[in-house]
Amino acid sequence: MTANDTREARADAVRALEGEFSELFTHVRRLFAENANRLSPGMLPGAYKVFTTIVRRESITLSALAESLHTDKGQLSRTVRELEDLGLVTRTPDPTDGRSSLISATADGLRRLREVRAPRESALSNALDRWDVDDIRELTRLLRALSQSAVPG
Structure with missing residues (x-):
């Protein structure tokens, strides 16, 4: 295989991967919209993503959350306030920095999220049911x- 053939094969593989990601992202956006609406009717998918990021991080400052989501701190602050008003998150003083707060999910928020996710989690589990567990770990x-722009090692 020549260097040109190798470049073309790599370009074709990357385009195919991009196409699959496009399909996956469309599916995820639809899932986020459905889950957001089930969590709180009228909730926007972006607010759902903010909430699930807070849940994943367990406790996070607004600055760290904005950095993690690559978003504007002002808009994010309004979204977090909406999540607070819905009883999904709470703010507590940051013990390491008195000027900031830690944002975390409430017990009710976690319960509601579990209820919203339950039907979809079984769908993912069913889709992967016949996969070898090592293949699932390898994909992960x-x-x-890829998400960290690192070379797999």
Whole structure:
């Protein structure tokens, strides 16, 4: 295989991967919209993403959340306030920095999220039911490397 053939094969593979990601992102956007609406009727998918990021991080400052989501701190502050008004998150003083607060999910928010996710989690589990567990772990490892712009090792 020549260097040109290798470049073309890589370009074709990357385009195919991009196409699959496009399909996956469309599916995820639809899922987020459905889950957001089930969590709180009228909730926008962006607010759902903010909430699930807070849940994943367990406790996070607004600045760290904005950095994690690559978003404007002002808009994010309004979204977090909406999540507070819905009883999904709470703010507590940051023990390491008195000027900021830690944002975390409430017990009710976690319960409601579990209820919203339950039907979809079984769908993912069913889709992966016949996959070898090592293949699932490998996909997870490769996606983590890709999301961190790292070379899989």
